[in-house]
Amino acid sequence: MGVGDLQTFLESPSLEGGAVSVDLLKIARNVTQRQQPHNTNRKIRPIGNKLKLIIDAENCLDRLYGGYFSDWACGGQWNRMVQFLSLLTRAIERGNIELAVVFNGTIEQCRMNEWVAEQANIRQRVGMVLKHINTKATPPPKIWWAPPTCLRSALRMALRHLGVTVMCTMDDHHQEVIAYCREYGFHGLLADDAEYAAFDPPRYFSAENLKLTYKGSVETKEYMISELTKTLKVTQEQVCIMAALLGNFLLPESDLQDLYKKLGLTKGENSAESNIKKLAEYVGTLPSPSNMDALVVAVFGIPEDKRASKFRQSVQYYLNGTASGFLKYCTPPTKSKKDKNKAQPQAPVSNEKDAANNVNVKTDDHDLDTSGFASETTEQEQETLQNYKQATAHSVVTSFDGLDVNLLKNINSDDSPLSSDSSRFNGISNGSVGSVKSIPGSSGQRVNLLVGNSSSNTSENSKNSPNSGSGSQKAQKQSVSNNAVTPSVSPDVLRTASLRHQKGLMAPTILHVLSTQEVRLPCLMEDEGNREFPPIHDIYGPLRKRVYAVLFNLHHLRYVHAKKKESGELPENVPQPDILVKEWIYSRSNPYQYAEEVKAEPLPWAVPTLQRLWFGPSVDDKRRRMRALLSCLNSDTPLILNTAYVPQHMLIMACVLRYIMSQDRPIMRRHELDAFLCHAFNPNLMNPQYLQELTLNVVTSRGVQLAALFMEGVEMALLANDACGAPLPWLMCCPWLYFDGKLFHYTLTRSAHAKNILEVCENYIERVVKVERMRKAILEGLDVKFAKVPLPPFAGEKSRESFKFN
Template structure:
């Protein structure tokens, strides 16, 4: 995530915002200012992969021990000066960011096509200027850092929000990354990973206070600026005409600045001289051409508010409070404005979001994110997205109906909240399937929470956990968790493993039934080698049946998992709906409670049987057990690959086995200087436990 044009603006137009600092000196100052507090840097690990992966021969992936050595040196250097590192990794893609995620994946596809064109044209790998992160590097990096004893966390929402929140809440020394959003968040200092000299521990600090001085703004104005310029929530084209209107009336256009630089200066000037003039007197939507995009705009603004923070551009205190079933709905009671702006705060994520309703535009929005289910429940109508979100509030029955509609999957969810009434809210049906389904009952009010879904994608709804929120802190908190798995204990275990970066994608499957896989180095013109998305799909399908335990009953209808996998020819307009595939395990498929929570020695045998069943290799159990333990997983993978891909030949098998057997015992320096026999024909890296390479 980042603000359009801000990185270039800072580098070319306002270089004084960037200050050379030394981490050792900063740590010493931090210790003197906060005695007994260890200086801590929050590392946005996804921004650092390019910095850590330095091998010149990158096209085939691999160089695992060389990469691990670089990570070890990185950690040691900071540890030596008494600095603690906390590493954050992306754990999911928020629905509001899906379009931007797709756009970047398609852009990456074009970059990968140019890489393969270069290889075919020049018969050599391209230079670092065309560098693309080897497949699977982020996942491998998590486990490498854990091996080095580092605290490694995986996000349950947008990673940069969690990084900024952690830095603020724990009084950290700063954030190390490469994302202009860290200039927008009102959090601890932001340092550039690309400018870091590890030997001296010098880098560049980007100062948001100096940025504000240059733009004539205050820190609280930066989220507004970011949304008007465009970010991952607000499309760049949404305010394009507004920006050019600001530019046309801006009197201080400087010829030596680039166009984007002048636009940033012009929009900032408009905020400071026009919007500030009416701040507190007029509502923001009266000052900006929001139109049908009002809901999206407020959501973009709210996404920058960290725990405990408020925005001067939102109404801050509720004038009236209505309490419904341990819920607090705070509303503006101004009859003149005909506008309601409650702030929604989740006590775990502590994120505040506005709700705005306008009878004329029929647009309502209330963004409340549950950090466990990661589901955002908006109430809005956007004529462009075709999302209909009716909301009915009755003072007599004190009931409210919230509906969220997914225009892609035709999925509709109604959540009912009532105070005294026992009335059942009508079920909303899919207009195509005409199917009705009521699956969840509130334990306290005996009220059905109906869910109408596309039959291709049924959901299982768990009971809502509703807590009291202090009206002074703004309040509507509905922890309504709609998940694919109803066992709350197992969900908590999966969530804990996810947060601690001990598993990958498992919690996303169990909670939302939706996963994604980014770009891999695959040649879209090579029809002989199938994409890894298809090669490993049968394994994923068997894993789905294991995670979604209700699918293990033959009579049950298995829900489909939404897969956003990048592969040649996939435009990513819709996810692939992939159904679980039943597997055969000796003695029956064990439950997740047995596999995860039972520590009896005999369970290890059942875990092995389940693993082999995922690869469909139950019949090869005896042969695999005869192989030394470190190579059993390799054998499973090779057998599976050669069954799935008929274009692999004996030489490919020899190459895989040679890497596993012949490179053992070689030092990192020996491996660095090792020459590939034929680097352009290799399908994986140079080391025994390397991340997969192109097409693998």
């Protein structure tokens, strides 16, 4: 049981005409030129002559990645992903289709159970993948596909680079997606989620079945909601009641067992069809949702039933997503600029004492331009674009899996709207500028939704999770620090973070930390039972603590605290303030039962306030931004910024490898570090055709986990870069510039048996020089300790270590 049964029934063969194969390019050709009549009260924009589609990226991560590339477990084939997206966006652009891709950027507390269940599913697949690799030494079957680490960030950057509108939701993912669809008159939604079926979008296409064919068509399936309601003999309002009674995040199945027993609903893989039909017959006898009191009595017998409020909320949630519900509950006309200025986001402050401790005393910070990051000037962007073109000058663009090469014509031409400099930087199409709207969420509060360039507020999420564990566990975690303060966040910072978050220009974790002091860390591709190094999230724990300190101005808080002690405003025995952040992190002792509270750790120098880091325009501000980023990654050394040693587009890679090498416990072996560097300088790194034809003779579990360790480091480096005001331009952070999982695994196997590094570099001495220089920069000033290579299985066999070249 569950609301998912509605989607299962919609896709089932028993519902004749429920899912129909379609070609989106043909549909686009048939789009009429008519525009919707203007209605000042309804605020719905005209459709125009393009087929406008919105994609819920969470339902098709594998499709956007390009399919089940054989190496997805090896860390990700990022250049093949970019090539596929280039071809897809080119076909869509030529087909007169406009896309908007939406990622889930929320931290919905009410859906915590769903997130935990999803992580359990991923953990199970990861276990099967690693077991398969350990026994077979071959890539795993696609049925166990799990998103490669850093996939969402890579997709956001790739789509932004290709000029596709990218967005992240903030408070309620499903409601914001359907609201954007209706607000801007989109023709359809691509997703595979029963909640969208209950919302009845204008047209509902399958994201899971989206594919770019050999002949250049863009095919998928269209779900016919009209066939669903016709077959079940229910109205769309009654579908909303069915969705509520099937069980969901607001009203779980466990609360409805007596009703299921009464209706004869059973639990099982093949019971969805019969359950939906029985429930539809029952719902057909119920009163309309317009008479909610009568509906509650008809379902539960008495209006005072303890489940009544959840049921009301659940039904209303789905009604709000329908066309009539959206028009009824959409926001009133836009306020004047004067009113907008009054509605600035206010940061939470625990009490007057905390407010005094947290205020930014530097008055010049209030005179800064807060319209965007100071690091993102036009000159900087143009320079970065030139650097990106130089870094990718030797990339090879070819047809994809037999796709018609005509699709690639003008893919890099100057007059192409997809490849123009501005679109590749902004990632926002010309038609996406509008204003901020909001829609009612399940809690009755308004849900923020970006549909343009205006600033917006963030609603404060609840900090108490339904999975917060027992009271003793809470008390234990809250005793981490007795002098923790609730930090205040500048309205300018919160406004900028909100805007960048919604446009997909920033790691979602930034806004989560600033608004809720809470983060969720997903399960990764690692063996929990037989680790040769610590858990990956534990390795990057110190990095995250430094990022928290930067975001909450911990150095400044402690500076003000020390000054007050000196002046006598505070007693000498008052400890310095701490900042606590809750991390949902999996372990055997705590399988997402409660959040771990961690203390932010300040950087070892006087880091400026966040306002200064983000908005400071001076040369010194620029230098401090970069120093803050390098300090978070244990990489504040002279050679790391010397482009003769570390090319700018490989700075993220160098910093991540240096961070790993700086750990107290040896993690990486000598030949593994060389493998990372050698593969990054391999000219075939940006040749998708070569990588497609490359064959891996053996896949190792350690190699898979090393790739996951590195890509999680990239994810954390992107987080630190955003937190420090983006000192490194985003185009220089893209993972396809320095990593490919398949090529890394191939190089790792070669390096484990090669006599020296020259052999690993295929006897190209100039490549060896680059590797040696970058390794020198990475290891500068470190007391290097490499992990030991295990002894060979036979005593007479030489150890691999004897083949390593210093």
